[in-house]
Amino acid sequence: MNKTLLRLLAYCKPYTRIILAGLGFLFLSALAEISGPLLIKYFIDTRLAAGLWFVNEIGLFVLAYLSLQGIAAFSSYQQALLFSRAAQAIIKNLRQETFLAALRLPASYLDRHQTGHLISTIGNDTETLLQLYIQVIGQSIQKIVLLTGILGGMFWLNWQLACLCGLMMLATVVIMQIYQRCSMPWSRQARQCLSDLNHQLSETLQGIPIIQSLVQEKRFAEKFAVTNQQYLQARMKVLQLNGFLLRPMIDLLYIITLGSLLSWFALQGTSQIQVGVIYAFVSYMGRMIEPLNELTNQLTQIQQSLIAGERIFNLLDTEKEPSGTYQQPVQGNISFRKVNFRYQKDGELVLQDINLELQRGKMMALVGHTGSGKSTILHLLSRMYQVTSGDIMIEQHPIKEWDLKSLRSQIGVIQQDPFIFAGTVAENIRFGRTNISDDEIVQVLTHVQWFESMNPAEALSMPLQEGGKNLSAGQRQLLSFARALITHPPILILDEATANVDSQTEHHLQQAIASIRHQHAWLIVAHRLSTIVDADEILVLQHGKIIERGNHSALLAANKHYATLYQLQQMTLS
Numbered sequence: 001m002n003k004t005l006l007r008l009l010a011y012c013k014p015y016t017r018i019i020l021a022g023l024g025f026l027f028l029s030a031l032a033e034i035s036g037p038l039l040i041k042y043f044i045d046t047r048l049a050a051g052l053w054f055v056n057e058i059g060l061f062v063l064a065y066l067s068l069q070g071i072a073a074f075s076s077y078q079q080a081l082l083f084s085r086a087a088q089a090i091i092k093n094l095r096q097e098t099f100l101a102a103l104r105l106p107a108s109y110l111d112r113h114q115t116g117h118l119i120s121t122i123g124n125d126t127e128t129l130l131q132l133y134i135q136v137i138g139q140s141i142q143k144i145v146l147l148t149g150i151l152g153g154m155f156w157l158n159w160q161l162a163c164l165c166g167l168m169m170l171a172t173v174v175i176m177q178i179y180q181r182c183s184m185p186w187s188r189q190a191r192q193c194l195s196d197l198n199h200q201l202s203e204t205l206q207g208i209p210i211i212q213s214l215v216q217e218k219r220f221a222e223k224f225a226v227t228n229q230q231y232l233q234a235r236m237k238v239l240q241l242n243g244f245l246l247r248p249m250i251d252l253l254y255i256i257t258l259g260s261l262l263s264w265f266a267l268q269g270t271s272q273i274q275v276g277v278i279y280a281f282v283s284y285m286g287r288m289i290e291p292l293n294e295l296t297n298q299l300t301q302i303q304q305s306l307i308a309g310e311r312i313f314n315l316l317d318t319e320k321e322p323s324g325t326y327q328q329p330v331q332g333n334i335s336f337r338k339v340n341f342r343y344q345k346d347g348e349l350v351l352q353d354i355n356l357e358l359q360r361g362k363m364m365a366l367v368g369h370t371g372s373g374k375s376t377i378l379h380l381l382s383r384m385y386q387v388t389s390g391d392i393m394i395e396q397h398p399i400k401e402w403d404l405k406s407l408r409s410q411i412g413v414i415q416q417d418p419f420i421f422a423g424t425v426a427e428n429i430r431f432g433r434t435n436i437s438d439d440e441i442v443q444v445l446t447h448v449q450w451f452e453s454m455n456p457a458e459a460l461s462m463p464l465q466e467g468g469k470n471l472s473a474g475q476r477q478l479l480s481f482a483r484a485l486i487t488h489p490p491i492l493i494l495d496e497a498t499a500n501v502d503s504q505t506e507h508h509l510q511q512a513i514a515s516i517r518h519q520h521a522w523l524i525v526a527h528r529l530s531t532i533v534d535a536d537e538i539l540v541l542q543h544g545k546i547i548e549r550g551n552h553s554a555l556l557a558a559n560k561h562y563a564t565l566y567q568l569q570q571m572t573l574s
């Protein structure tokens, strides 16, 4: 059996009871369906053909037949209900598992995969699987049981004719296999197109302001239309294969079998074959075509689900970020030893031979041209990526041996463009850390000068829109400062953290930083050199290498790269 299918079926385990109850109803429904024609056959052969008409008996036969139909309908409804219940619960678990897996994806994975594709997997693919659980577990089993029962009933009536019908079913399975082979690539393409559509949608929605300001709506609409068309073509191809190959072939088989049966009956004459048998066979053939048709219809759906399952398992099987077990309160002692790093395995080295030492109470600044590798050093320290070679030591312990959660909770990161979640200011600062009190939040907001721009009484409960759209870029940075500072992490990483605030606010922030400077180890990236002149050490980076190091006055005295950069900025300012 298909590996993905087996793995998907394993998710049914916690719901074995519900599924078994569903199976019970399913067998009952199939039994009732199969018994109907046998009852009529018995009535025709033993009563009708023999001319025995007893009104009481006819009433009993009618009642029995109607009861069988009632049982079949009720059981069928119950089994559908039970299987749907199990399926919904399984999908809920699977969606949660996929979301959790997405939350733990390493940064390197996110670099290589588009967000829209992930949304598609968590949203669309799990929903597609719902059909698999309802149809495979529920309806397909029901149809297969029903077909097997019908075939059994046929064998009991006449084995030669039953063989003929069995051959028809065998031929149907072969046709289904061929169909599956032919349509699988198109089904796969359809899912990929759907995923691409989601990706384009998410990217476009995020970029609407820039698209509108550069008047690029038409180009984006055309790009979307191309993928949309490809999706339609792939879906149509599957439908065409279904309509032109699968359905006609099965219908043809059915007609041939039915024709053969009728010819057989005509040749044999009613003397040799009871009329009841003829009725039962024709009735069974009629009942056979419906589940066969439904099975073929479900085949496309099942195929889509298997592809969706493959995509979900690819996400679930993605290697998690490796984490060590070492845990200890961090003091703020950091060292980089001969660190080399590349983002992609076969990519260029982005950092080469990086050596640095930083202690609590000290401030180190990284400066250099755009793309010189400053942010990458910060990413490595917060263990978003692993070094290619060399070592990063925290408290004399290799960073790879640290427990990731413990390490990250002791590092505060303040970014240039921090992400703000929809919620209140207080919720964004607290960020799930329930031990933080409102007073502490007010304290930290005062510290970062937040109340300069907002009334303290309203600030905490102020609702923030998704991405902090109702805040200025500077306010978002202040909020990010508050979020990082509130837990007093021993290590603080600032990546262009004051780039968006005005000079006065920046001055206040500098004062705030100065007042707590001795409590943390600071690693700061700044383009505005005026903000880092009092750093204990400044590293100047170029093409991933440290080309100069020293404090501000030493670097000015050296009159090299840093001095030129500084003088250029001073000239621009004046």
Ligand SMILES: Nc1ncnc2c1ncn2[C@@H]1O[C@H](COP(=O)(O)OP(=O)(O)OP(=O)(O)O)[C@@H](O)[C@H]1O
Pocket (backbone or CB within 6 Å): 111, 343, 344, 350, 368, 369, 370, 371, 372, 373, 374, 375, 376, 377
């Ligand atoms: N996720 C990534 N995948 C691949 N390459 C990356 C990735 N992030 C950065 N790079 C590359 O690594 C190099 C260093 O980037 P980095 O962001 O560290 O530079 P930076 O000095 O911080 O630049 P800036 O001052 O513009 O922020 C650049 O060439 C960049 O293209």
